Amino acid sequence: MGFSRLFLLLLSSAFHINLSSSEVAPNFRKNCSISDGNFTANSPYEANLNRLFSQLKSSDQDFNYGFYNISVGQSPDQVNAIALCRGDQKENDCRSCLDVTISSLQEVCPRNKEAIAWSKFCTVRYSTRKIIGVMEVDPFDQIHRWDSQSVPRDVNDFDRALSFLLKNLSVGAATGDSLFKFAAGSTVSSQRIYAMMQCTPDLSHENCSACLATASGDRMRNFCYGNTGCRILQPSCFLRYATDSFLDNSAKITIVPFSPPSPTPTEGGPPPSPTPTEGGSPPSPTPTEGS
Ligand SMILES: *[C@@H]1O[C@H](CO)[C@@H](O)[C@H](O)[C@H]1NC(C)=O
Ligand SMILES: *[C@@H]1O[C@H](CO)[C@@H](O)[C@H](O)[C@H]1NC(C)=O
Numbered sequence: 001m002g003f004s005r006l007f008l009l010l011l012s013s014a015f016h017i018n019l020s021s022s023e024v025a026p027n028f029r030k031n032c033s034i035s036d037g038n039f040t041a042n043s044p045y046e047a048n049l050n051r052l053f054s055q056l057k058s059s060d061q062d063f064n065y066g067f068y069n070i071s072v073g074q075s076p077d078q079v080n081a082i083a084l085c086r087g088d089q090k091e092n093d094c095r096s097c098l099d100v101t102i103s104s105l106q107e108v109c110p111r112n113k114e115a116i117a118w119s120k121f122c123t124v125r126y127s128t129r130k131i132i133g134v135m136e137v138d139p140f141d142q143i144h145r146w147d148s149q150s151v152p153r154d155v156n157d158f159d160r161a162l163s164f165l166l167k168n169l170s171v172g173a174a175t176g177d178s179l180f181k182f183a184a185g186s187t188v189s190s191q192r193i194y195a196m197m198q199c200t201p202d203l204s205h206e207n208c209s210a211c212l213a214t215a216s217g218d219r220m221r222n223f224c225y226g227n228t229g230c231r232i233l234q235p236s237c238f239l240r241y242a243t244d245s246f247l248d249n250s251a252k253i254t255i256v257p258f259s260p261p262s263p264t265p266t267e268g269g270p271p272p273s274p275t276p277t278e279g280g281s282p283p284s285p286t287p288t289e290g291s
């Protein structure tokens with residue numbers, strides 16, 4: 001009896017240790033196959049990568065608003081990394097995010113020479129290539145809300161207000177300085193929207209704008225349209241929006257009053273067609289098109 005109870009206790013505590021050591025970062029997403037290179041066990045590359053990870057996890061690094069740019073070793077075994085915490089994260093939360101995200105990444109991409117991980121509060125990427133100052137929009141991933149409350153009250157109005165907000169925030173993020181390119185804000189039309197946009201701060205103003213334009217363009221249209229919450233995750237920049245305030249209380253949130261773009265009546269062109277009234281049928285396709 002005593003023996004089997006002890007055995008069970010040992011078993012369950014071993015199980016518990018296993019569980020906590022494989023804790024996965026919230027909203028973890030990764031890509032291990034950006035390039036098809038693998039390193040071998042006990043290679044110089046592995047040693048450099050391990051050194052890089054322990055430097056990223058160590059508190060000796062300056063916080064710099066959660067931006068880390070580290071290179072270890074010499075070519076061809078050089079490893080370059082960029083890590084970035086979401087702009088509203090404090091140092092301690094940022095470090096916990098890096099810890100758990102790096103551990104998760106090591107677990108799921110154990111031999112890859114290049115990989116990227118996104119999680120709720122931070123991003124970590126590494127490569128043999130030079131990645132600092134280089135704007136990259138691929139690979140990308142997305143997370144969209146998908147439940148009974150995921151449909152905006154008025155899809156078209158929501159979309160217009162969201163675009164208006166993101167236009168403002170992308171300027172704010174791109175004009176940030178070389179340590180911090182982050183903007184968060186809120187607007188309200190048929191419902192309130194919160195959003196954030198962020199670039200890795202090594203990007204130029206122009207490249208940050210271009211990166212955010214890729215995220216908020218076709219990618220957002222394809223994956224986010226008709227959802228009250230969504231994220232587009234790219235290597236060099238990210239965007240997120242939601243109807244609840246997902247930002248830290250200490251974040252600087254720009255209140256952007258929504259003013260729908262008014263049609264310019266003086267241009268002489270035909271007036272814009274009236275928007276269908278509420279409850280009316282959706283706009284029907286022009287019958288002459290393509291016939
Ligand atoms: C790298 O490892 C993965 C998984 O083990 C394998 O599928 C892939 O073919 C390997 N790539 C190369 C270039 O060896
Ligand atoms: C912009 O990004 C491109 C592509 O990554 C890079 O080659 C270029 O140097 C960047 N330009 C600036 C001004 O940072």
Ligand SMILES: *[C@@H]1O[C@H](CO)[C@@H](O)[C@H](O)[C@H]1NC(C)=O
Binds near residue numbers: 031033035138
């Ligand atoms: C990972 O990235 C590569 C290179 O961008 C891409 O071809 C591949 O589809 C991505 N894999 C996944 C699962 O997204």
Ligand SMILES: *[C@@H]1O[C@H](CO)[C@@H](O)[C@H](O)[C@H]1NC(C)=O
Binds near residue numbers: 069070133202
């Ligand atoms: C990144 O790190 C390299 C090597 O330490 C340094 O020379 C470079 O100035 C850093 N770049 C940025 C944008 O922090």
Ligand SMILES: *[C@@H]1O[C@H](CO)[C@@H](O)[C@H](O)[C@H]1NC(C)=O
Binds near residue numbers: 255
């Ligand atoms: C964003 O909105 C704020 C608040 O209305 C305003 O002060 C700021 O000038 C706007 N920025 C841009 C680029 O439109």
